[in-house]
Amino acid sequence: MPDSHALSELLAAISTPDRAPEDIAALPLPESFRAVTVHKEDTEMFRGMTSADKDPRKSLRVDEVPVPELGPGEALVAVMASSVNYNTVWSSIFEPLPTFGFLERYGRTSPLAARHDLPYHVLGSDLAGVVLRTGPGVNVWKPGDEVVAHCLSVELESADGHDDTMLDPAQRIWGFETNFGGLAEIALVKANQLMPKAAHLTWEEAAAPGLVNSTAYRQLVSRNGAGMKQGDNVLIWGASGGLGSYATQLALAGGANPVCVVSNQRKAEVCRSMGAEAIIDRSAEDYRFWSDEHTQNPREWKRFGGRIRELTGGEDVDIVFEHPGRETFGASVYVTRRGGTIVTCASTSGYRHEFDNRYLWMHLKRIVGTHFANYREAWEANRLVAKGKIHPTLSCAYPLADTALAVHDVHRNVHQGKVGVLCLAPTEGLGVRDEELRAQHIDAINRFR
Template sequence: MDTLAEAVLSGAAPEELSRLPLPQSFAAAHLRASDAGVFDGTADRDVRRTLHVGPVPMPRIAPDEVVVAVMASSINYNTVWSAMFEPISTFTALRRFARQGGYAARHDLPHQIVGSDAAGVVVRVGDGVRHWNVGDHVMVSPAYVDDQDPGAHADGMMGPEGRAWGYETNFGGLAHYTVVRASQLVPKPAHLTWEEAASITLCAGTAYRMLVSDNGAQIKQGDVVLVWGATGGLGGFAVQMVKNGGGVAVGVVSSERKAQILREQGCDVIIDRREIGMGDDSDGTADAIEYGKRLGRRIRAELGEDPRVAFDYVGQATFGTSVHVVRRGGVVVTCGSSTGYQHQYDNRYLWMNLKRVIGSHIANLQEQWDTARLFRQGGLVPILTDVYPLAETAEALRLVQTNRHVGKVGVLCLAPAEGLGVTDPDARERIGVERLTSWRRYATMARV
């Protein structure tokens, strides 16, 4: 371990951190452009074949950037896509970004450091950074926004040059260090551990924009909200937000084990998708209306009404059913498509019933700060289950790829052990350690 990392771990003062040099290289989970064709003709795109952990060079820092010593990160499905080189190689996105010239050219490398979540300590700030200092404890938002783009000023996510950090950019969070724009930083809630804090920005921020924000469904008291994949990284936070907002959460899962988790977490209505005939091998396309009818009957039997909102990040297998099942004037809010991007639905049920589809992507900085505030208040809690060391990132990624996990899967980067990083133990005790760690009992014991 380099001297700067050792100083961070020892709790050195900001002055000392500023004096110590950045290492010339550091350990990172990364992909290699030379692996792009390794899955040609292969049915199982096992991400353990393409995700490498080893030394990479330290990039130079731009005036509006900071270097963060990463204590912990977590796994998101976009890293699965990157490691499978689907739907395209993310090295294509890096080359496209690099064509802007200037500091963007740094991103076009024969390797890509992946990861779209991180929590850690600021160890360098660029000359143009005003609101952050060396020594600050931060989380990193995955929204990589061009603040000189006029489209980004009404809503950061509307800028045409916006990107997903660690997916469409280089220097992601699954590493000992990351380089990010100052506009990506969010204060770390002081009562959370490093691994807990590193598991919330992408999924919780995305769920907030989809459900609560003016840019999403704007849920209100009494709203019935259908949440697909309700024990997943996005779905687990969505259920919390619906409950906190006075709504009624209808969680759809794929197994009795996941149904039991939702019962323990207080979800209002729990439906195993096998109850409506939607098995693991169903793409949801041909039978979407029939699934919708069955699902609607099931929800009405429990609640007496149809959902106003469908929270859908599953995609191809569920989207047509979502459009069918929401009530007249209802909303389907969608981000991502883990089962496929080609969505099919019967448009009669959309236009004739005045329904809406809202596309949503990550969250702008204000939405991320609003989400972090809910964690600080104790209204939201982490859904962290499994935690892996950086050296085993490929195994963690495989766990997510094969959908054998629930909640969020964390990765310890510089942090030598779990449970570190809490600077407000009183708040942790007040919110409740058992509540904050309630998802840990759902950890997947078997390594895949």
């Protein structure tokens, strides 16, 4: 069993409002902790199956694992809560390939990185928690600090990463391309991944925005993405989902006009409650962008574009917030206005995109690829959350033991917003430090519940 006594002592100290850094630093670390893992020996278990038929409940385990060695510039964090992202779905079904190849390559880069190359992979790219220990060279953070973590792991030994840290050749996503992620009771991060936890949010609420909010910020707002401005029409696929729900909020907060694409009326109502007015229920309107597995249907692109113009007063969209990929990409390129931008990250419906290039080159459109966010973008996105400008879109939270079911729900798209996971937090509702700010925004905080 995990070192429950040491973990209980840590949890008691964390729960003490007037704790001092030395109180946390003086407590012994446990030797082991519970973590959600996939195992190298299981990577062939879904061979020959379609993605839809692969079941994360069969591959994900909750294991007892040893606390990793702490290196320079790193921190160990007691994880109060985490959340499920689509990269955990990919890891759990070993697509597009098993993540152990990432760990093996990382492990070869240095003796310290060799810690990550293990026969198990601790997953998770979000956390909210409390710093337990910091390694040599860490001065900003100390034990007891309440933090969230963004998932950008970089070495910054190459000049390529110093203008935009996402361009570092050694850039990795923590908990996906590194080990010791956030779906665990203790996580290992680089200290420069840490950011202040929003004081008005619970642990599980604070753990929800990290990856998706930062990703949406770079993709939509940043000059490295679409550079959205006031008045832009922004087509947002999956506008009530884990990623799209933040894009919708960012568009509204930035004076843009989101055109929200959803899959049912329940999700449409959530978008309306956020303040969006232009909403397309693609299921009710029965858009079929593919005639069959190999053939797209341009007539449906045209019908879709016509519907968008009905909602925008005759205007095409300036920006398309793309992440479904193969299923929607041809339509996205078609409906974007002349000179507009299709900004893409992920490809949840398939990586091989097909589109009619005439509508791109002759109409001077741009396709921009984005991936997570650099340090500055992640910090700016988190600042908006801390100030109550952008709100968590948490719909529910599972206990750590039921993480496989939570990942299964995300894989099946039966969720709304973000799905949280309680790690060390014994119940929901803990961790709020600013009740006054919370009261001002409570309806928005609970919107996806």
